[in-house]
Amino acid sequence: MENSKMLSPEQLYEKKIHVIGRITILMGIGLSLLVPILLWIYYGVFPPMDNLLKGVFTVSSFMIPLSIAEILSFYPILGSGGIYMAYTTGNIANLKLPSAAIGMEVADVKPSTKEGEIISTIAMSGSVIMCELILVVGVFLLGPISVKLNSPMLKPAFQHILPALFGSIGAYYILKDWKLSVIPMIIGILFSAFNVPTSVAVPICVLCSIYAAKFLYKRGRISL
Template sequence: MNKNKRFTDKMHFWGSVWSISALAVLYCVPLIFSLYYNVFPQFSVLLKALAAVIPIYWGTAIVEVITYTPMLGAGGTYLSFVTGNIANLKLPCAMNAMNRADVKATSEEGEVISTIAIGASAITTTVIIAVGVLAFLPVIPYITAEGSVIKPAFEFVIPALFGALGASYFAKYWKLSILPILIGVIVYIFVPSLPVGTMLFVTIVVSLLGAFGMYKLKWIKE
């Protein structure tokens, strides 16, 4: 118990340190550019621009923390929010790793595996992106040009990724998958402009309520 508590305390300490450090670096970038070029935006103009987007991002940020933390664990959450690209990469990697190890997200084993998977994902992504940028830099203008026959394929990368990752879960937990997919389709039919972060929260809540209802009705065992 004491070892687990010390591990958790250290995780929260270093997670807080690196989260604050990442925020400081992000804020320093525009500040350094402003100081170097001696160009500072007018506060009234900046505030007016931020007023239009801050409510959206604050809502999304709150929803993402509430949604992702139970699935990723403390260590995975800190790593994910510092390195970014959670929904597209970190979350699928963590869930797939825990599924392969046959552990639950809320268990101590699940938290450790989630943290390792997300850390490995972040390192691998950084290396692959660096190599890919250097290798494809000469040909990128040609394959992404308006007349390129390959360009339309880039619009389907994320759907293809999630389709491949989701197919195994849908097949394994098909009873739990029907309700959130159905609700998601219906919501997007009537509210097609709904932000992805909000839709993610809606479908997760529906999944939880649906799973609880099916468990109470004894349609599923666990």
């Protein structure tokens, strides 16, 4: 109690965010593992240990560097509370990050500030609530329309959902300041042409983007 009274409101907020965030992250991990554990206990379904370890190693080999690169690049925009919320609920690049960016733009606050962190957390909270409501409605409506969605006529459209989604998100940031997108786009195209693994391409693109932005800022080509 004495230590809490000595902390400033900002420090107390940050401390509570980390406490609540760690608890929710651990609860999310536990609940995620609960389904396969219950299937294992109740039905005796368990993959061979060799295959399990190979799968874990394969996924970890690109997810660990990718996750580190994402956290380092997302943190200035999302802040502490936003990072915990985003990694607990998912859909970061296609939902949480745009919600935070648009919320800060509407509220006229900047990233990497306390005001920006609070606004981004509020914006993402709204996106989480709306996403859950839409999922609930979708679950009830999916049954009657699932036959039509599987029709050969609509199948090609679903193959282009992800490119269309990430393309629209990328266009939003490119239009805000196209000069920042030149280097990442060139590197991304080169990596794609030479089939560079995602686990290698993403961290390199993030680092090159940061240094390119720093270079442009020092030359007076961009402003904060």
